Amino acid sequence: MRKAVLPAVIIITSILLIVRIFYLQVIDENLKLQSENNAIKKVFDFPERGYIYDRNGKLLVANQPSYDIMVVPREIKNIDTTEFCNLLHITKDYFIKKIEKANVYSPRLPSVFLSQLNKAEYAAFQEKERKFEGFYTQKRSLRDYQVKEGANIFGFITQVNEAILNKNKYYNSGDLIGKQGVEQEYEEILRGIKGVKYLLRDKHNKIIGPYKKGQFDTIAQQGKDLTLTIDHELQKYGTDLMINKRGGIVAIEPKTGEILALVSAPTYDPAMLVGRQRSKNYTALYNDSISKPLYDRGLQATYPPGSPFKIITGLIGLQEEVIDEQSTFYCNHGANFGRFMKCHCGLHTLQLNNGTYKSCNSYFGNAYKRTIEKYKDSYYSVDNWANHVKSFGLGQFLGTDMPIGAKGLVPTSKMYKKMYNGSPIRSSYIISNSIGQGEVLTSPIQLANMMAVVANQGYYYTPHIVKKIKGQPLDKKFTTKHYSTIDKQYFPPMIQGLADVYNVGTASTLKVEGLQICGKTGTAENKIRVAGKTYQLKDHSIFVAFAPKENPTIAIAVFIENGYWGSRWAGPIATLMVEKYVNGKITRKDLEDRMLNGSLLSEYEKIENIIFQRRVDPTRVQDSLNKVNVEISEAKKEEEEN
Numbered sequence: 001m002r003k004a005v006l007p008a009v010i011i012i013t014s015i016l017l018i019v020r021i022f023y024l025q026v027i028d029e030n031l032k033l034q035s036e037n038n039a040i041k042k043v044f045d046f047p048e049r050g051y052i053y054d055r056n057g058k059l060l061v062a063n064q065p066s067y068d069i070m071v072v073p074r075e076i077k078n079i080d081t082t083e084f085c086n087l088l089h090i091t092k093d094y095f096i097k098k099i100e101k102a103n104v105y106s107p108r109l110p111s112v113f114l115s116q117l118n119k120a121e122y123a124a125f126q127e128k129e130r131k132f133e134g135f136y137t138q139k140r141s142l143r144d145y146q147v148k149e150g151a152n153i154f155g156f157i158t159q160v161n162e163a164i165l166n167k168n169k170y171y172n173s174g175d176l177i178g179k180q181g182v183e184q185e186y187e188e189i190l191r192g193i194k195g196v197k198y199l200l201r202d203k204h205n206k207i208i209g210p211y212k213k214g215q216f217d218t219i220a221q222q223g224k225d226l227t228l229t230i231d232h233e234l235q236k237y238g239t240d241l242m243i244n245k246r247g248g249i250v251a252i253e254p255k256t257g258e259i260l261a262l263v264s265a266p267t268y269d270p271a272m273l274v275g276r277q278r279s280k281n282y283t284a285l286y287n288d289s290i291s292k293p294l295y296d297r298g299l300q301a302t303y304p305p306g307s308p309f310k311i312i313t314g315l316i317g318l319q320e321e322v323i324d325e326q327s328t329f330y331c332n333h334g335a336n337f338g339r340f341m342k343c344h345c346g347l348h349t350l351q352l353n354n355g356t357y358k359s360c361n362s363y364f365g366n367a368y369k370r371t372i373e374k375y376k377d378s379y380y381s382v383d384n385w386a387n388h389v390k391s392f393g394l395g396q397f398l399g400t401d402m403p404i405g406a407k408g409l410v411p412t413s414k415m416y417k418k419m420y421n422g423s424p425i426r427s428s429y430i431i432s433n434s435i436g437q438g439e440v441l442t443s444p445i446q447l448a449n450m451m452a453v454v455a456n457q458g459y460y461y462t463p464h465i466v467k468k469i470k471g472q473p474l475d476k477k478f479t480t481k482h483y484s485t486i487d488k489q490y491f492p493p494m495i496q497g498l499a500d501v502y503n504v505g506t507a508s509t510l511k512v513e514g515l516q517i518c519g520k521t522g523t524a525e526n527k528i529r530v531a532g533k534t535y536q537l538k539d540h541s542i543f544v545a546f547a548p549k550e551n552p553t554i555a556i557a558v559f560i561e562n563g564y565w566g567s568r569w570a571g572p573i574a575t576l577m578v579e580k581y582v583n584g585k586i587t588r589k590d591l592e593d594r595m596l597n598g599s600l601l602s603e604y605e606k607i608e609n610i611i612f613q614r615r616v617d618p619t620r621v622q623d624s625l626n627k628v629n630v631e632i633s634e635a636k637k638e639e640e641e642n
Contacts, residue, residue, distance in 0.1 A: 040211050044172070045195035048141045050223035052154065052182065052190075054232040055258070055467055061154055061270075064144035067122040067137050068174060071113040073103045076134030084132055087125060088114060105173050112174030115159065116142060116276050140176065142274055147232060149239045151270040152296045153262055153465060155181025158278070180294075182465060184403045186226060189469060195220030227468040229258035234581050238263035241573050244599035246291070246561040247540075248298030250448040250463075251577060254546060254555045257452070257461025257478060259400075260581065261556075262445075264297045290608055302406050302441040303559055306522030307566065308544045309436030310364040311454060311494060313371075314352060316388045318490040322370035325352045325493050331362035338428030341365050341435075356497025357505030359521060361435050368434030372427040379413035379425070386412045391484040393449045393460060394442055399477065401464045409441040437525060447557035451544045454498070455518075455552035457491040459483045499549050507543075507567055510575045513587065517578055518552075519545030521566030528610065535610050538562040538603050543570035547578045554581050562603040569598070 052061035069088070076099070085095055102111035113135065117125070122137060129137065143157060158179050160171045171177065178187040195218045198211035210217065238249045242265035249263035272281040285293050295301070317323040328351055329335070334343040343361035348354070355363030375381045390396060395410025411433070416425050432438035442450075445463060453460045464478045498518035502511040506521040522542030528535050541563025546555040556574050563569035572595050579586055586592050 039201050041199040041201055041207065043197045043199060044138070045197065045220040046138075046140050047192035047194060047220040047222045049143070049157070049192065050190040050225045050470070053225065053227045054230050054235075055228060055260075056231065056233075057227075058232050059146050060150065060228070060230075060232060062144040062146060063141045065119070066115075066140045066142040066275075067117040067119075068112050068140055069114040069117065069125065069135055070110040070138045070174065071099065071102050071135050072108065072110050073099060073134065074107040079132045079134070083128075084135075087128060088121075090114070109173070110136075110138075112138075112159065115174065116140075116274075116278070118275070138174070142176075143270075145270045145274070147236070148269045148271070149232070149236045149267070150230065150262075151181075151268050151273075152264045152298070153181050153228070153230060153235075154270050155179055155183035156270065156273040156278075156282075157183055158273075180403065182226060182228070182402075185401050186466065186469075189472070190223045190226065192223035193218075193221040224472065225470040226466055227470075229253070229256075229260065229465055229467040230262065231260045231581065234261045234577065235263065237580050238573075238577055239265070239267060241576060241595050242267075243596070244601050245563070245569070246297070246600070246604065247559040247563070247570075248296070248301060248444040249556065249558050249573065249577065250298045250445045251554055251556040251581070252445075252448045252452050252463055254452040254455040254460070254552050257449075257463050258467060259445075259463050259465050260554060261577070262296075262298050262465065264295070264299075266291045266293050268293045290604070290611070296404060297559065297561075298444045299400075299402060299404050300406050300443065301559070302408050302443050303540055303542070304438075304524040305436035305440060305442045305447060306524040306540070306542045307359045307436060308447060308450075308520045308522045308542060308557075309440060309442075310356070310359065310434070311498070311520060311544075312389055312392060312394075312450065313364045313368050313434045314356065314494055314497075315454075315486045315490055316385060317367035317371055318352075318493075319388065319486045320371050320374055320384075322374055323352070323367050327351060327367075329355070329360075329363045329366045331360050335362035335365055337365055337369060337431045338426060339431075341431060352493055353497045353500060356494065356520075357500040357503070359501075359506055365431055365434045368431060369427040372430070378427075379417065382411070382413045382416060382425070382430075386410050388485045389440075391482075391486070392453050393482070394440075394446050398445065398449060399462050400445070401466055401475070401478070405445075406443045408443055408446055409439060411439040415439070436522065444557045444559050447542075447544050448555055451546050451555040451557065453484050454491060454495065455546040455555050457495075458486060458488045495549065498545075507571050507575070510567065510571050510591075512575065512579050512583075515547060515579060515582060516549035517545055517547040517575065518549050519543060519571070519574065521571055523565045526562060528607065530610055537607060538564055541568055541570040542566050543574040545574050545578055547582055554578055560600070562600055562607070569595075569600070 048063045051059060054060055081092060081095060085092055098113050105111050126137060156179055157176045160175050160177050164177060165171055165173065178184040178190060183190065197217045199207050200209055200211045201207055238261045242263055245265055247265055249261055251261040252259055268285055328349055331343050331345045331348045331350055333346060334341050341361050345358050345360045350360050350363045371385055372378065372381045389410045395408050397405050397407050430438055433440055449460055449463055459481045461481060462478050495518055498520055499516060501507045501519050502517050507519050524540040524542055526537045526539050528537060541560040543566050544557045546552045556577055558570040558574040560569040572591050576586060576592055576595060
């Protein structure tokens with residue numbers, strides 16, 4: 001038996017080798033093609049990227065022709081460098097630097113020497129192209145933005161770097177690739193497939209015709225079009241409302257999870273990152289470490305959720321049966337939970353409904369206390385509470401079709417065991433979680449999704465930005481329901497409380513005639529630490545809502561950094577966005593004008609002064625001092641509406 005094994009192995013191996021050699025030499029001519037590379041010029045035909053539309057069919061992103069000057073270092077012969085540089089308006093140092101870089105990549109393969117020439121620049125070079133051996137032009141397609149809003153949604157296209165070249169063999173030096181936004185997330189769909197032509201050269205390096213009669217040539221396939229879930233009119237309106245403010249707006253259609261608006265402020269015109277100035281412009285945007293225009297606050301920024309988190313606190317209390325609609329708690333300007341938690345309500349006896357629309361800290365503090373103290377094992381109680389919270393999409397990546405996002409934070413027993421060295425924890429230690437001022441951190445898109453869960457009375461679809469891909473079905477994960485741990489029966493009383501926020505509560509001044517909106521104001525503490533010192537800044541303004549109350553079509557979350565209290569900035573902006581989308585018009589023009597023209601730049605300047613340790617102009621100090629009385633009255637109002 002052993003004697004037969006060795007001959008068998010030898011025979012089988014020999015057969016496999018013969019078959020492989022036959023395949024490589026006779027059937028597959030790729031190696032032959034590569035060996036003849038010196039006599040063959042490979043020319044790529046780059047397809048147009050797919051167009052991008054909004055949910056209503058409005059064209060958002062198209063294409064425009066562009067031209068790159070390519071160089072093959074080995075083929076450069078006796079060119080007039082001075083004339084070449086003058087023609088392209090570049091320096092000789094730049095010329096030398098680019099040639100050296102191209103040589104490092106490959107002396108035999110083409111590299112981009114100068115990219116994204118416009119038609120005029122291309123025409124001027126084309127006239128004299130024959131004089132510069134080793135250089136040729138390559139036609140490409142650049143983005144042509146039809147709108148100025150949505151840069152954070154679109155992303156941009158840029159040249160591939162060495163890391164991408166090493167990782168993905170599809171790309172060659174100088175190729176363009178999507179970066180950030182849908183351009184990155186849907187790169188393979190939008191880019192299409194580039195075509196290639198193999199041209200035969202003679203001994204003088206002149207093109208004499210197609211190689212093998214073009215049998216290896218391929219045709220370029222245009223990228224597929226995308227239809228976004230975005231309503232551009234709503235996106236534009238939100239962008240206008242956020243001028244001179246910092247923060248994020250996220251609006252979602254509850255029944256589908258489709259993102260209607262994704263606003264981040266400050267923002268920039270996407271056209272800034274197209275053309276020969278794109279590198280300079282990107283550097284300027286990237287280096288703006290204060291305003292951070294490249295930072296998507298709707299997806300990436302995390303904040304304490306403030307009072308909107310009371311919605312979850314109340315729903316968990318109902319689900320755990322530690323409270324019901326008639327459960328009563330007394331508020332004496334706050335309540336003692338081992339330490340005193342202040343409240344703006346004053347002297348009130350509260351139940352779920354008025355506790356919600358008055359945004360009572362005492363009521364929700366007591367509901368949370370009962371939830372944590374329901375089980376003997378405090379750590380089990382914390383994890384039980386955390387699981388409820390996470391079922392709303394908080395404390396985890398939502399899985400959107402955007403390449404960026406933030407997990408946020410929902411504290412668990414693991415975190416608290418570390419904080420308290422494994423000792424049992426009392427509800428009083430973590431009572432701030434009840435009102436969204438503890439360890440909980442959320443992003444605007446997470447809070448918008450939370451409101452979608454409430455609007456749907458218990459479920460949500462993964463938020464997504466693409467509605468339709470031409471010729472291709474949408475990923476099933478965007479059409480799959482995710483259920484919260486809260487039974488449907490507990491949502492109606494909470495929804496009524498949120499409706500009464502507009503009817504008689506903290507947002508009563510914002511109600512829209514004929515439109516039933518359910519919402520919740522919120523304020524989040526805001527501190528920064530610079531050079532070992534902590535500075536108290538103006539609180540963040542927060543508002544969440546959905547509308548109409550019956551059969552909701554929009555759920556929204558608005559965060560305004562340093563915006564004082566919820567009803568001052570975030571509430572009006574959210575209300576205007578909802579009215580704009582549902583009714584198609586604005587009835588309160590005074591409110592609209594105040595939000596469109598309002599500015600928080602003075603607050604942001606204070607932050608810059610702290611960060612850079614600037615001295616404040618004496619006149620400004622005096623101005624600030626003159627506003628003391630106003631500040632005091634505003635603080636009182638904040639307490640009343642928090």
